[in-house]
Amino acid sequence: MDVNAVSQIVFLSLRIAALATAGCVIPAVGLAWLLARRRFPGRTLLDALVHAPLVLPPVVVGYCLLGLFGSRTWLGEWLIRTLGVHLPFTTGGAVMAAAVMALPLMVRSIRLGLEGIDRGLETAARTLGASPLDTFLTITLPLMLPGIVAGAVLAFAASLGEFGATITFAANIPDETRTLTLAIYTALQSPDGEASAKVLVMISIGLAIGTLLLAEVSNRVTKNWLRAR
């Protein structure tokens, strides 16, 4: 396996993980806020739905995504017709699979942060003339930031390691959906792939350590930013 091929795999993995993480942030903030702060009918159902990927086998999640976005389902057809987006067996599909798997991790982390915020601060902002939306943007959201950053790092790490849902929903297509984990699996399937697998595993470990360091640094930065100096 030459350097070019390896770097292509690494780059694709990072790109998919980054896109999945970025795509998760806004829905995760919204869901965390809904689940932590609002009481509405169907809340328990929504909670279960968001957290399902944590407890379901990833292959099952991938299968469900196929059932939802497959080209012969109405949602899949609608996506192709109106947006020209084809998800199954594409990079977009790999991003989607990673995002769905990472979402519950991010929601949990953000929700934990949100529940730790003193709601009295929001009340204080209201008495000072801030509308509910203004209060959310200037008080709640900034105070949620450590939770959001921690959740994003966690989601990024999980997306890098995603396997089951990706291979089911996006398949294992070189340069399209073959991420590091899929490449390791592919290498192990071929009789002379032992050496390639070793290289890819080493890179995986390196990336994992890198992500851990990133988590540590970002945690410190946001905590310092929030805490009084």
Next chain:
Amino acid sequence: MIELKFSVSQGDFSLEVAAVLPKAGVTGVFGRSGAGKSTLINALAGISTTARGRIKVGDEVFLDSERGWQLPIERRRVGYVFQDARLFPHMRIESNLRYGARRRSGGESSDLWQGVIEVLDLQPLLRRWPGSLSGGERQRVAIGRALLSQPQILLMDEPLASLDAPRKTEILYYIERLREAYPVPLLYVTHSLDELVRIADHLLLLSDGKVMACGPFLDLVGDTALQPYLGRFEAGSVLECMLEQHDETFGLSVLSFSGGELRVPKLDAPCGTRLRARLRGRDVAIALKDPPELSITNRVQGEVLALSYRDGPYVDVLIGAGSSKLHALITRESCARLNIRVGLSVIALIKAVALDSRTVGYSRRAR
């Protein structure tokens, strides 16, 4: 005028309020814990949304549940100082102070900004973060932040409760300065009569979710009928005094009031300052003749106006001296022994050390 006519039910507790407060000066909202003080101002601020009835401040209707009307918190223009300050931890003090100011329709007023910063000594804190402030400093910032939002009324919910005694004195001093400089109507919630003695013009007395009395502070605080709600050991009288002179040799100050003079530990205020001295009934003793060879220097000649028998062995003796009224809490036994009765001429004895800066509010403006 602040018209309150509403009720709030929360589980076992219910608050029933019907009162009209002046939209000026300092109104003390007083009662024991659980009396409904915080519930009352939370309903006024719009924080508790379960209030039913009518709340009107000036011409503005805050609440009219018959018509299903409720003005949102942010449009009531109430400056709320919470017990726990509630400074925004992710903003420097300056941003905290400007938060409310920026959100008022008229925009920021630089005169007000300068004035508030000066009155509350906030300049050295502006660049700091809330977490690095002491409790007293935090509360000062919270008061400044509320005031800078240009409220039509200020609400303070036990702003001194989480502070130690020196801090309490310090913040009270700032509140006194502030009410001289910015006459925003203030509703001050507390369970400490000492705090109210220093600042209150009016009193709203709450007990078990009901309004027991509402009116001018000095009238109510000496009202024997209300003594049970003020607490037996809190019971006493408040005298309006004038600081006459300082006695440097002995470290005393001399106060005059209608009916006599009081010597108290030296106060840090100029002569001519008007102030209030609070005399707890238990700190006042009664003699029939001027006793010789006694350490007590404060002796006030007066006449017994009334005797009220309290639970247990106590009698509250009301003594009139000039236009002032003093309460003395003595035992029934003493009362019987001296044959104290209405109309008797007596001398009230008050220890100078019973009067200190906690019971004497002294930074009211000099006449």
